[in-house]
Amino acid sequence: MLIDDLHTVLPDDRIVRDPDVLRSYAHDEAEWAPYGEPAVLVRPRTADEVQAIVRQCLKHGTPVVPRGAGTGLSGGANALGGCVVLATDRMTAVKEIDPVERLAVVEPGVVNDDLRAACAEHGLWYPPDPASSPWSTIGGNVATNAGGVCCVKYGVTRDYVLGLQIVTGTGELVRLGRRTAKGVAGYDLAGLMVGSEGTLGVITEITVRLRAKRAPEATVAGYFDSTVAAGEAAAAIRAAGIVPSALELVDRHCLAAVDAWKNMGLSADANVVLLGRSDVPGGQEAAVMVECFEKAGATWAAQSTDEAEADALFAARRLAYPALERLGPVLTEDVCVPTHLVPEMLARIDLAAQRHNTQIANIAHIGDGNLHPLLITPSGDDDAQRRAQAAFDDIVADALELGGTVTGEHGVGLLKRPGLEKELGPAVLDLHRAVKNALDPHGILNPGKVVGGPVQR
Amino acid sequence: MLIDDLHTVLPDDRIVRDPDVLRSYAHDEAEWAPYGEPAVLVRPRTADEVQAIVRQCLKHGTPVVPRGAGTGLSGGANALGGCVVLATDRMTAVKEIDPVERLAVVEPGVVNDDLRAACAEHGLWYPPDPASSPWSTIGGNVATNAGGVCCVKYGVTRDYVLGLQIVTGTGELVRLGRRTAKGVAGYDLAGLMVGSEGTLGVITEITVRLRAKRAPEATVAGYFDSTVAAGEAAAAIRAAGIVPSALELVDRHCLAAVDAWKNMGLSADANVVLLGRSDVPGGQEAAVMVECFEKAGATWAAQSTDEAEADALFAARRLAYPALERLGPVLTEDVCVPTHLVPEMLARIDLAAQRHNTQIANIAHIGDGNLHPLLITPSGDDDAQRRAQAAFDDIVADALELGGTVTGEHGVGLLKRPGLEKELGPAVLDLHRAVKNALDPHGILNPGKVVGGPVQR
Structure with a gap:
């Protein structure tokens, strides 16, 4: 029996068979996506334990479904009937932050925001910021090549992964990629793993590149009568040679839902809202963005460097999802x-x-x-x-x-x-x-x- | 016979058997690397012709060695005895430059500097700048994941490849990657091709992302007594949160060789020279770099925004290679x-x-x-x-x-x-x-x- 064999290679507390717990680990947050009932949940604490689990799965021909926090939105972490769900949520060590080489080495279960906070203590910044960042793990972010709001300027998870340790489909524990700033030694297998959703290897450690902490962001907002006008504003910003650190659109259906919940009067003022951010010091870039909004026909546009005010400007986006879930x-x-x-x-x-x-x-x-x-x-x-x-x-x-x-x-x-x-x-x-x-x-x-x-x- | 079959699928002028020409296409610029005598050189003009060539090689079981300008330094383009050398140097069309989406679509034989010049006409910039940029092709740059001086701030070729058209090892002509800014549809096979040196596919078209033209660079130079002091200067620049657009070191052996050739007196003044560039407008960053040089014990340090003066500062690096080749x-x-x-x-x-x-x-x-x-x-x-x-x-x-x-x-x-x-x-x-x-x-x-x-x- 697979489960007996798992007990021979893992401490008992790594192995979970409680049906209620199994159910909660059987799927991610994708509505509609099908999932089955796993045979067992394993929650390893080390790379060696992950390797031992994969080897047992190989021996028994049992599928292994790796997962982080399960915040995915496509069903990538959904269980197959009779599978082993391998959750990395107990592998939460930030093993190293190197301010000189600007890199961090983490276990896959480290929560995105926790890594960001750990980096901030060293004056460093890990940019990828999926909306799930308070809960989602770096392992899951890597497996799905997670994006976020700052991608438009700073790229996606792929752009920050230097190296990985993985357990392969044949049960080997190996290192891919590197710690150096550059390197072309062999095929880019670390890059191939990013976004492969656990189908090519199980991630046990991640080395990410970091950036120096950036200047505080200025926030801009614009109200428009039409998505076409909002599109013209975005095009004008690009034409001005500006790459904002965020540029988000919220449509009238979201505004109406937010109004129905919070009565903010947004949908009376705007058909579509654009929200932008600039992290170029001096505020000039934000001013140009406001100009671009106005030239494209914004009925209202403003900027703010004050955090509370900026948060109010972003409220339309922040509240849209919970408003719709109602x-x-x-x-x-x-x-x-x-x-x-x-x-x-x-x-x-x-x-x-x-x-x-x-x-x-x-x-x-x-x-x-x-x-x-x-x-x-x-x-x-x-x-x-x-x-x-x-x-x-x-x-x-x-x-x-x-x-x-x-x-x-x-x-x-x-x-x-x-x-x-x-x-x-x-x-x-x-x-x-x-x-x-x-x-x-x-x-x-x-x-x-x-x-x-x-x-x- | 392979060559007869090639004649049935290609216009005659694509097929070259002149031994002198074959010899010049038989290797790249790597000293020491072995190479054999190719059976034939083919210089296709279209992706369909590349596909036809690969299919003939498949039929005959003959190796195909793809190459661009042959400026590689590791022997990656060196011929095997009896192989087909496939040179993409006649596939030189810049098919599209899209200033709105900031991307370019090019054939593999486009020379790096030619793409950069074409982009500049649209106020755009293709950053990867290998030293071979006046001669090397984008196809070769992609095949080797070429770097350059600006990598330290702007990354390598890999960071600019959005999509590729390739002929596969089974003779299919396919598109990998995408044209959109983001995308995670399937494995990153376009990324896997980058740096794979023609061993996984033959590149027939490349879609690269572009940046907006940047501000003119300021140049800084510093003379140091030791590489340790130069290393401290580089560390100080990093610690200051600065990412220069170039940071190069030239050692005393290079300086001596340049002096032996040009009698510039460099080696009397310095044991090691650091050269940096900054493209942040305002010149402040360059000033901080000079400060970092001085704090680390530079015996002389200066900055320049004047092109001729900057070129003189970079002379030590520019002349090092030809001085050594003497x-x-x-x-x-x-x-x-x-x-x-x-x-x-x-x-x-x-x-x-x-x-x-x-x-x-x-x-x-x-x-x-x-x-x-x-x-x-x-x-x-x-x-x-x-x-x-x-x-x-x-x-x-x-x-x-x-x-x-x-x-x-x-x-x-x-x-x-x-x-x-x-x-x-x-x-x-x-x-x-x-x-x-x-x-x-x-x-x-x-x-x-x-x-x-x-x-x-």
Whole structure:
């Protein structure tokens, strides 16, 4: 028995069979994505324990589904029936912060905000800032190549991963990548692991590059009558040679939901809100952004360096998600299109919502073209669910038609497998399967996610 | 016959058999690296022609060695006896520059400086700036993940590649990656191709991200009595939170060679020269860098924003390589170590030079820890060659002992295969071979480079 064998290689407290706990570890936060009942949950404390678990899974031919905090939005961490769920949430050591080389070495279960706080003590900064940063782990961030608000200027998790320690699909514990600033020794297998959602290896340690702490951000906000005008404002900012440290859009459906909850009167004043940030010292850049907003026809625009005031400006975005969740379970979509096509994509999303009688609100990282349509479906309404699925499929098709991708930062998991097949086509899928088979020859690493195995719907 | 078959799929002018031309295309600029005599050189003009060539090579089981301008320094483009050399040097179209999305689409044979010039016309900037930029091609830059002087602030080629079109090891013409700012749809196979030296696919088109044109750079220079003092200056710059747009070191052996040629009196004034650049507007950062130089004990330090004066300051670096070449063939080494260990590494290189009675001068990207020991060996002196090889091996071993890598930016090719095996170890090499076999199942893509096949010495 696998579980007996796990007991021979792990201390008992690493092995969890309580059905209530198992259930809570059986899926991530993706609405709609299917999941099965795991045979067991393991919560290792060391890389050697992870290796021992993977070796037992190999011996028994049992799939292992690695997970961090389970804040994913695509079903990438969802359990398969009878699998081993391997949670890294007890591997929480920040092993090293090196202010001279500007790098940190952490275990995969370190929470994003905890790493950021530890870096701040050394005057350093770890930029990737997914909305889940108070809960999500660096291991999960790496496995999904998490993005966030500051990506538009500072890039995604991939851009910060220097090296990884992983357990391979054949049960070896190895180091990939490096600690040096540069290096081209062999294939970029560390980079290949980033975003591979636990299908090519189980991450046991991560070396990330850091930046020097930056200047405090100034915040700007603008109200617009239309998404087209907001798109023109974003284009004007780019044309001015400015790369803001955040540039977010909140659409009228979000504003209405926030008003319905908090009665802030946002939806009376604006059809769409743009929120920007600048971390270039001196405030000039923020002033130019306000000018760009005004030239593009903003009905109101302002800037603030005061934290409370900035927080109030960002309230429309911060409150959008909880405001929508009051209306029903929210599926967060994640298409990414060329930045100048964001208004067109938003128009198509509105059409999909009308066509399929589905409620869809939008927040968008307009600075990098990454939209998050938020599909609200009342619980237990099968017909609404079917209509929402049709709208979801239309959104994915529209994004591809506009030269975009089915997932900007949330990953493929289960939800985007059909979209991925459309986006990549058979020849590139074959390359994916070849890589998957090469690195996971026994097919035990999170099977059925990203590629491999039948697409579940 | 392969050549007859090539004639059936290509216009005649793509196929070259002139022995003199073949010889000039048979190797890159790596001293010491072995090469064989190719059966034929092909110079395709389109992606379809590249595909047709690879398919003929598959049919005949003939290795294909892709190359750009052949400016590589590790033997990655060196021919195997009887192979097809596929030069992309006629695929020179800049297909698209999109100032809104800040990206360019180019054929692989576009010369780095030509792309930079084309971008500049749109107020845009393609940062990667290998020393070979007047001659080397973007395809070659991508295949080797080329670096350069500005990496310390702006990263390497890998950081700018959004998407690729390639011909696979099974002869499919496919697109990898994307055009959007973000995307996590499937494994990062575009990233995997970068730096894979033509062993996993033949690049036929490249989509790169661009930056807005930056402010003119200020240049600073400092003279130091020792590499330790220069290292302290570099550390002080980092501690000040500054990321210079260049930070270069030139050692006393280079200065002496420049003096022997140009009689500039550099070696009388300095034991080691540091050269830095700042592209932050206002000049304050450059002033802080000069302060850091002075605090670390610079015997002389100055800054300039005047181009001619800046060029004079950089003369020590610019002239070092040609000055050394006057003394004999120069092998450019490429180890990379943690930045604070650059002085230690330079001391070890001096010891290796003494131990093996070999002349070694150093230029170094001290800002990112990437050193270029330049080993000078008189032509035709077999004993000197053996001693230089022993020094080379010691340098590689020392870099690994200091936690570094055998290649910071030049790639593995042939020269670094023994070092790569030491750096990666058997389990990680197995992963490399598994990936190589998965993507090049018939072993025709540049066999024997990076991994696969016996190590040649």
